[in-house]
Amino acid sequence: MAEYPASPTDNVARYIFSSSNYGGGKVKHGAFVPPNDYPNELSVCVTTSLSETKRWEYSPMIAGKSAKARAGLVVSDIRAISDEQGGKLNVLIDGKPHRFHANIKSLPLDKSKRRAIAAELANKSILVMVA
Amino acid sequence: MSSQTQLADILQGCSHENWDGYDAKPIDRTSVKFICEFLKKLPSDIPYPELAPEPTGDLTMVWRKKGYHLVIGIDHARQIAWGGTSPKGHIYGDAEFGVDSDIPEELLDLLYGIEGIR
Numbered sequence: 272m273a274e275y276p277a278s279p280t281d282n283v284a285r286y287i288f289s290s291s292n293y294g295g296g297k298v299k300h301g302a303f304v305p306p307n308d309y310p311n312e313l314s315v316c317v318t319t320s321l322s323e324t325k326r327w328e329y330s331p332m333i334a335g336k337s338a339k340a341r342a343g344l345v346v347s348d349i350r351a352i353s354d355e356q357g358g359k360l361n362v363l364i365d366g367k368p369h370r371f372h373a374n375i376k377s378l379p380l381d382k383s384k385r386r387a388i389a390a391e392l393a394n395k396s397i398l399v400m401v402a
Numbered sequence: 403m404s405s406q407t408q409l410a411d412i413l414q415g416c417s418h419e420n421w422d423g424y425d426a427k428p429i430d431r432t433s434v435k436f437i438c439e440f441l442k443k444l445p446s447d448i449p450y451p452e453l454a455p456e457p458t459g460d461l462t463m464v465w466r467k468k469g470y471h472l473v474i475g476i477d478h479a480r481q482i483a484w485g486g487t488s489p490k491g492h493i494y495g496d497a498e499f500g501v502d503s504d505i506p507e508e509l510l511d512l513l514y515g516i517e518g519i520r
Binding site (some may be wrong): 286294302 | 423471
């Protein structure tokens with residue numbers, strides 16, 4: 272399946288599996304720092320058409336366990352984030368490992384710029400805890 | 403929560419591979435050591451930050467108040483890399499954190515600005 276852009280009005284969720292990535296009712300920046308193996312993208316789930324129950328059901332396909340929380344974002348808010356060279360983030364649906372899977376793309380590799388972007392994503396996201 | 407309690411929680415929860423479900427590296431003890439050195443040099447009029455792990459294995463310090471969200475980490479080569487948001491947009495930079503060096507002036511100015519001291 273070829274990648275294609277998410278709609279600007281789509282909602283996406285970054286699943287959070289560690290309590291170290293949220294606290295005080297807020298998502299911490301670490302939830303938006305990519306792993307070393309995929310340093311310029313972040314896995315998310317497009318939740319727009321999913322019921323609240325279904326929004327949690329895809330998390331085990333990502334980490335083999337259920338998420339403790341999720342960070343909710345709107346695609347247009349993500350695309351409004353740009354680095355200092357004007358490069359903007361994007362959200363592309365790839366449908367793997369499930370059909371609602373997407374990636375936030377074009378994160379900077381430089382640590383300080385990546386921390387700035389992660390902080391902004393955390394600022395813009397809404398923490399939703401598992402009921 | 404005190405910095406010591408935060409650090410204990412992070413070391414307990416983030417010292418194994420894949421602690422975040424996205425193949426995170428365990429928190430690196432060198433990173434912890436350098437952050438502790440940094441905190442010892444922090445002027446007494448700047449409140450201690452929140453500590454937060456990153457999936458790269460770095461421990462970071464976070465100041466999140468008054469429209470600022472600043473994240474500071476120190477890598478193996480004693481390079482400080484900071485990044486975050488301010489009311490005016492992104493803030494970021496880096497500087498060396500030498501063994502006998504103080505906290506870089508540029509970073510202190512930023513922290514004092516966040517605290518409204520300067």
